[in-house]
Amino acid sequence: MSQSAVSRTFTPGASVAPAMREKVLEAARVLGYRPNLIARSLITRRSRIVGVAVGYLRNQFYSEVLEVLSERLQARGYHLLLFIAPQRGDADPQLEEVLHYQVDALVLLSATLSSRLAAECCANGVPVVLFNRTTRGAGIESVTGDNLAGGRRVAEFLVAGGHEHFAFVAGLADSSTGRDRERGFREGLAAHGVTRIERVEGDYDFEQAGRAADALFARPQRPDAVFCANDHMAFAVMDAARRRHGLRVPEDVSIIGFDDVGPAHWAGYDLTTYSQPVGPMVEAAVALLEARLADSAAPAQHVVVPGELVVRGSARVPRDIVACEGRRVWRGDAAPAGSPSGRNAAQSDLEAFSPENGGR
């Protein structure tokens, strides 16, 4: 039973023959031996712990990301330590708690956490990656979906579908993600001369989004096209439309979300939505973490992972729909040829994501 076999047995991610592993573990059991985390971390300067601050897991996007991020880091010998933060940014996890565990890095997995914790960790030499939000703060990496192009894309799709009265269900005001989705939506509509957009606050919350939709659908000029800042709110808006206002979706009103979470393809909702591909986004975050752990001086990157408009049954569709890996997507471009919004949106669909070039 060699030294190195013992060491490899107790080093997460290291390879060791199953039989040898069993032998080492049996010996360890008998001796009551335990690998000394402290000694190891003094040598490697690594705790092998990545902290992750999450907002609300009720939004399936975050539970899906948490599962995939955990799997990918686990395969590299790291594990996630959970710091739960209430959905609103006024009660982030405390710096000293994060430092206490000597995490190798911190991932902020929420559109709504304030940037204070991120800045504090950076100041204390803990690498930080923002996931699904971004910031101008120096040295703080970020991975987001293509919120701007996505919002624009949704606008063009709804215009191409012949809609006339548009509404936007906003998330929390302090979310860069929500702001970008709204900006893209407004730019996309403006490119077609549409400037009037009914706006209500859904706060990324299911109940609040339902109340906001009730107000929206009670107005004299009812919207026939509603874009929700995320899928989680779109489900509540569909419930309000169908259950409480007797509206048919999409015949009376088209509803579009953002994320493409699991329930979006459940037949009960069959939601048309702009996707945030969890796999590529997580890969991008892991690539940023590894680069930063290898070279703490590496410049911070802001990676934008392109998504696609996934066409399902919750919105009236224009004519030019194509099939793509079993899903229907819209590649057409309703914007006047060569218009800025049109060109960018088209590019975001064609461009392939690669961690090396930091996405697009």
Place this chain on the structure above:
Amino acid sequence: MSQSAVSRTFTPGASVAPAMREKVLEAARVLGYRPNLIARSLITRRSRIVGVAVGYLRNQFYSEVLEVLSERLQARGYHLLLFIAPQRGDADPQLEEVLHYQVDALVLLSATLSSRLAAECCANGVPVVLFNRTTRGAGIESVTGDNLAGGRRVAEFLVAGGHEHFAFVAGLADSSTGRDRERGFREGLAAHGVTRIERVEGDYDFEQAGRAADALFARPQRPDAVFCANDHMAFAVMDAARRRHGLRVPEDVSIIGFDDVGPAHWAGYDLTTYSQPVGPMVEAAVALLEARLADSAAPAQHVVVPGELVVRGSARVPRDIVACEGRRVWRGDAAPAGSPSGRNAAQSDLEAFSPENGGR
């Protein structure tokens, strides 16, 4: 700036005045000081880390439990370290990885993880709590919903609703949780002379449950009452019934789940289900952990937290429905008065859960 203020500032859960906290943190920033996890854990013999092995977070029950468990432990100065295990029990997290982090305890948050890891951790002196499953293994605590009474309750509700042809969509065979739910369901039906139950395998998986439902609804004698071993599968079964077989729910077929996860109250599903109350179940698990950390020799407890039949729109209802905290629940008992199944089921609804007496 007192010694104790510094210590309290860096001790998770300890109270310290915000102003003093800021002062200490500022000084720490300037000095580049970091609390020494090792030194502390050598003194307290605590890493303040609780490992949690989770199966699949796509099933919202687990993401809801993870969020609440994390909140409650965080309030007590502990944080959760995530070990992701594939849904099937054949690839549990490895013992040495768990030991490497010197976790104070381990929670197995899955109905499908094998009991090997739990036994190994126990043998190595790491307290283990099984959540949503149980085992006969010595020294291993468990917290479950009332799977037996719940299955029985669903059977009695469906009989009282006048159903005649019953089906059960099973989870994975190696899940004690699923076995107990099925046993309760069979006992409840047997008490009314019903022994014929169509059985299909849903494997707790959305797609597999959909395929199983397709087979079920294609049979010459179509069931008019389907009990699914969890909500996650019930949503897939409702999709199959309504979307692919043109069945009306509940007019043509009643569908009942188990868990009462968030989407069960979304209008797109409005699922009748037997609840597993996340708050009380998590409180019970935390109480078990604290008792075990305080006294490692304390006898292992198996806590069963009662739920309730939450009546919504996915199943035909009998006459005697009562309102309870804004939800409709069924308190009636269709079993012959005094029959064992009847009495137990009634008790499980009336009994209040309390961590002290370990529930029921």
